[in-house]
Amino acid sequence: MAITEENPGYKWVGTRPIRPDGLEKVTGKAQFGADLMLPGMLFGKVVRSPHAHARIISIDTTAAEAMVGVKAVITGGDFPDLAANGAHPSEIDVANNTIAREKVLYEGHVVAAVAATTREQAEAAAEAVEVTYEILSHVLTVDEAMADGAPLLHEGMITKGVDPAPEEASNVASKILHERGDLDQGFGEADVVVEREFTTKPVHQGYIEPHAAVADANSDGRAHIWCSSQGHFQMRAYSASVLGISPGMLKVTAAEIGGGFGGKTVIYLEPLAVRLSQRAGRPVKLVMDRDEVFRATGPTSGTRIKVKMGVAKDGKITAAEVWMAYEAGAYAGSPVGAAGMTAIACYDIPNFVVEGYDVVCNKPRVAAYRAPGAPMAAFAVESVLDELARDIGMDPIDIRLANAAVEGTQASYGPKFPRIGFVETLEAIKDHPNYTADLGPNQGRGIAAGFWFNAGMMSSATVHINENGTATVVTGSPDIGGSRQSMALMAAEELGIPYESIKAVVADTETVGFNDVTGGSRVTLATGAAVVDACRLIIEDLRARAAKTWDVELDQVEWVDGQAQHAEGAQPPLSLKDLAAKSGRTGGPISANASLNSRGVGAGFSTQLCDVEVDPETGVTRVVRYLTAQDAGRAISPDYVEGQMQGGVVQGIGWALNEEYIHDSDGVMENPSFLDYRIPVASDLPMIDCAIVEVPNPAHPYGVRGVGEVGIVPPMAAVGNAINDALDVRMTDLPMSPVKVLEALNEQRD
Amino acid sequence: MARTHITTVVNGDETEFLTEDSTSLLNALRDEVGLTGAKEGCGTGDCGACSVMVDDKVTCACLVFAPEVDGSTILTVEGLADSGELHPLQQCFLEGAALQCGICTPGFLISAKALLDKNPDPTETEIRYALAGNLCRCTGYDKIIRAVQEAAREMRDQ
Numbered sequence: 062m063a064i065t066e067e068n069p070g071y072k073w074v075g076t077r078p079i080r081p082d083g084l085e086k087v088t089g090k091a092q093f094g095a096d097l098m099l100p101g102m103l104f105g106k107v108v109r110s111p112h113a114h115a116r117i118i119s120i121d122t123t124a125a126e127a128m129v130g131v132k133a134v135i136t137g138g139d140f141p142d143l144a145a146n147g148a149h150p151s152e153i154d155v156a157n158n159t160i161a162r163e164k165v166l167y168e169g170h171v172v173a174a175v176a177a178t179t180r181e182q183a184e185a186a187a188e189a190v191e192v193t194y195e196i197l198s199h200v201l202t203v204d205e206a207m208a209d210g211a212p213l214l215h216e217g218m219i220t221k222g223v224d225p226a227p228e229e230a231s232n233v234a235s236k237i238l239h240e241r242g243d244l245d246q247g248f249g250e251a252d253v254v255v256e257r258e259f260t261t262k263p264v265h266q267g268y269i270e271p272h273a274a275v276a277d278a279n280s281d282g283r284a285h286i287w288c289s290s291q292g293h294f295q296m297r298a299y300s301a302s303v304l305g306i307s308p309g310m311l312k313v314t315a316a317e318i319g320g321g322f323g324g325k326t327v328i329y330l331e332p333l334a335v336r337l338s339q340r341a342g343r344p345v346k347l348v349m350d351r352d353e354v355f356r357a358t359g360p361t362s363g364t365r366i367k368v369k370m371g372v373a374k375d376g377k378i379t380a381a382e383v384w385m386a387y388e389a390g391a392y393a394g395s396p397v398g399a400a401g402m403t404a405i406a407c408y409d410i411p412n413f414v415v416e417g418y419d420v421v422c423n424k425p426r427v428a429a430y431r432a433p434g435a436p437m438a439a440f441a442v443e444s445v446l447d448e449l450a451r452d453i454g455m456d457p458i459d460i461r462l463a464n465a466a467v468e469g470t471q472a473s474y475g476p477k478f479p480r481i482g483f484v485e486t487l488e489a490i491k492d493h494p495n496y497t498a499d500l501g502p503n504q505g506r507g508i509a510a511g512f513w514f515n516a517g518m519m520s521s522a523t524v525h526i527n528e529n530g531t532a533t534v535v536t537g538s539p540d541i542g543g544s545r546q547s548m549a550l551m552a553a554e555e556l557g558i559p560y561e562s563i564k565a566v567v568a569d570t571e572t573v574g575f576n577d578v579t580g581g582s583r584v585t586l587a588t589g590a591a592v593v594d595a596c597r598l599i600i601e602d603l604r605a606r607a608a609k610t611w612d613v614e615l616d617q618v619e620w621v622d623g624q625a626q627h628a629e630g631a632q633p634p635l636s637l638k639d640l641a642a643k644s645g646r647t648g649g650p651i652s653a654n655a656s657l658n659s660r661g662v663g664a665g666f667s668t669q670l671c672d673v674e675v676d677p678e679t680g681v682t683r684v685v686r687y688l689t690a691q692d693a694g695r696a697i698s699p700d701y702v703e704g705q706m707q708g709g710v711v712q713g714i715g716w717a718l719n720e721e722y723i724h725d726s727d728g729v730m731e732n733p734s735f736l737d738y739r740i741p742v743a744s745d746l747p748m749i750d751c752a753i754v755e756v757p758n759p760a761h762p763y764g765v766r767g768v769g770e771v772g773i774v775p776p777m778a779a780v781g782n783a784i785n786d787a788l789d790v791r792m793t794d795l796p797m798s799p800v801k802v803l804e805a806l807n808e809q810r811d
Numbered sequence: 812m813a814r815t816h817i818t819t820v821v822n823g824d825e826t827e828f829l830t831e832d833s834t835s836l837l838n839a840l841r842d843e844v845g846l847t848g849a850k851e852g853c854g855t856g857d858c859g860a861c862s863v864m865v866d867d868k869v870t871c872a873c874l875v876f877a878p879e880v881d882g883s884t885i886l887t888v889e890g891l892a893d894s895g896e897l898h899p900l901q902q903c904f905l906e907g908a909a910l911q912c913g914i915c916t917p918g919f920l921i922s923a924k925a926l927l928d929k930n931p932d933p934t935e936t937e938i939r940y941a942l943a944g945n946l947c948r949c950t951g952y953d954k955i956i957r958a959v960q961e962a963a964r965e966m967r968d969q
């Protein structure tokens with residue numbers, strides 16, 4: 062095979078060996094958040110609000126404290142009042158979400174926590190904590206929250222991003238706006254204009270492992286936390302802030318993590334476990350039940366989105382107008398900002414207005430979920446684009462090709478795109494046999510595309526060469542889907558030693574430099590670049606040691622295939638093993654650290670093709686064939702790139718067809734179990750076909766873009782467009798459950 | 812509080828432990844026996860992460876009270892490998908990248924073993940239905956199904 066940019070002749074990058082942490086995970090040895098047991102450890106239990114919105118009048122813990130086995134009971138009063146200390150508003154929100162002080166803002170909001178010698182005792186004590194509430198009226202959706210005279214969650218909330226600032230408080234935390242060109246002129250140039258309104262419900266990340274934390278506090282104020290988290294440095298910072306101590310007082314060890322998808326980038330249990338441990342003088346374990354996970358963590362926003370788009374007969378989009386309101390849950394911070402930036406970012410559109418609102422309501426505070434904000438916006442925009450293509454009789458891939466962002470396009474959110482691979486993903490779909498596969502009766506085919514920025518941020522890595530020439534690669538990025546394998550593959554490629562000679566590990570907050578969270582699809586990109594940097598420092602060091610050994614100038618020494626070679630062949634090569642064995646005589650241990658703020662991200666694009674079969678009698682939709690094409694930049698570890706692509710798609714299929722938060726009129730969640738909040742199971746699905754596209758990211762040594770998130774952006778529209786293709790009904794409200802499909806069919810018949 | 816004395820065989824070893832009557836088999840295995848391979852994803856029988864074999868039947872350990880297993884034989888993921896040699900399912904899950912986070916893996920391995928014990932040559936649809944009680948949020952199931960197909964093939968060839 063020729064060595065090209067697409068195939069540069071790598072030995073390890075792009076291969077499919079067994080992952081470094083696999084054996085522990087198939088034998089049950091891997092230690093996840095809830096698996097740790099410490100001597101004398103207590104079990105904790107959290108007390109949660111049964112009300113969606115209420116003022117806490119009093120909390121009486123005396124009965125609970127007097128119970129057998131109970132060692133500690135804490136409430137909001139056991140934590141510093143950050144508001145009184147002048148902390149940043151975002152820190153105050155984190156603290157108040159961790160444990161309520163004056164008001165509870167959603168059903169499931171923490172009001173107290175207990176620790177006792179057994180689980181049963183802790184549960185009984187939690188029930189014995191007496192909380193007196195004054196119930197307040199609540200708002201559950203953006204419509205209710207934005208209505209005139211709506212009850213306010215935060216009395217001082219003045220909408221940001223509006224000039225002049227409103228005088229009155231509201232539930233709208235902020236407004237975002239992106240504009241270009243002249244909307245009226247753009248719509249004037251259109252031959253067809255379609256305008257639609259869409260709604261989506263909150264959905265949960267649905268990781269199978271509930272949140273878990275163990276804390277062991279010392280009497281000197283220091284504490285060790287073990288937790289299931291996507292970023293133990295972030296956990297340390299948040300926890301220290303809530304506890305009112307310096308981050309250096311906390312050591313955080315990342316347990317193996319049983320899924321997160323963004324939902325484990327925030328804290329819930331950690332500061333509570335530390336405070337309970339301090340009060341009890343013993344280690345404390347806190348683990349959520351599944352219903353607590355649903356009621357009080359995640360989810361992502363419910364939304365209302367309006368889209369108006371116009372196209373000329375040649376398929377060129379002339380104008381787009383997008384209005385969106387995103388639920389933030391109890392505290393400001395919905396992903397509407399990212400939604401506004403991504404909504405039309407796939408396309409080069411001359412005239413547009415994108416307007417968005419971040420709206421608080423009495424539901425759990427939303428947390429990041431895979432490409433946060435983008436999937437709902439894409440559901441709306443890609444559905445409208447599908448309709449426009451039909452109206453002008455154009456192929457759905459061709460209309461996207463006619464408008465696709467390419468290198469040099471001014472992105473709708475500002476900067477010019479560097480090299481990107483959107484067009485390549487569209488072509489990959491068109492070239493695949495699924496694109497022309499025969500459809501049966503009641504079957505339909507849908508296409509949709511999606512964009513996600515991918516993050517960079519800060520990472521650190523340390524590489525040690527062991528005395529026998531093997532290597533240990535240490536990072537601080539919790540490995541959520543196989544990233545230790547990519548780290549080891551890149552290190553093997555750099556050092557020129559076998560993958561099997563490298564052990565990649567995730568270290569605690571005291572053993573490696575700072576790392577931002579595992580999120581934003583950033584680990585293989587940024588932490589990977591830190592690993593590459595550290596390996597290159599090692600190679601510099603090894604060359605210098607060889608030069609010293611041979612008594613030649615440094616530039617006479619090259620590093621090739623894992624060994625130092627003399628440029629003119631005047632010396633027999635020195636392998637990494639030789640150099641490691643001699644390290645004591647050539648300058649001591651061989652080790653290097655690298656830390657960086659990512660040198661540039663690589664935008665991710667995905668295009669997906671979905672075939673469904675809809676039963677017109679029952680309204681049940683079944684996905685019968687699915688293809689996802691995604692630009693990975695470079696697939697360091699193709700097995701786990703495919704895994705991310707397939708996993709994202711299937712979460713999207715669940716979002717499209719089944720998943721939703723259902724609240725009763727009191728604001729109590731009605732379906733907080735996997736029985737009633739039904740995520741896709743194996744028998745719901747076909748195989749998920751993958752086409753990995755590799756358009757290298759110029760900002761990464763191997764061209765990595767990051768692959769974790771964009772796969773969840775297109776599925777809802779792909780499924781909706783396929784349903785429309787099958788039955789000619791346009792679904793605008795997620796999930797597209799059998800009832801709603803039947804309703805749409807009935808309306809069509811009338 | 813009086814605790815009940817239970818005698819079982821766990822992964823081939825006679826195992827005794829004390830438990831409260833209301834404790835689940837899952838918590839007894841994890842807290843008393845010290846085997847944390849079976850996981851709690853829901854505690855209500857809906858996710859399969861806690862799957863173990865009790866007298867050769869796949870069982871959600873979270874739905875069984877510990878005293879109910881007195882006299883039973885239990886297999887957990889820790890007992891799948893034979894003196895360090897991986898079961899073909901474990902090997903195929905590794906080679907086929909059938910796990911991402913791995914929290915669901917112990918449950919899938921047990922359910923898949925139960926399937927292959929009964930049906931050495933299942934169709935894709937049979938595998939999908941046999942594993943429908945095991946939730947995986949990371950993989951989309953594709954690579955899990957393929958790994959089970961591959962393990963079945965290898966076991967038939969042996």
Ligand code: FES
Nearest residue numbers: 853854856859873
């Ligand atoms: S924990 Fe037993 S089925 Fe989920």
Ligand code: FES
Nearest residue numbers: 911912947948949
């Ligand atoms: S691998 Fe994470 S839930 Fe299955």
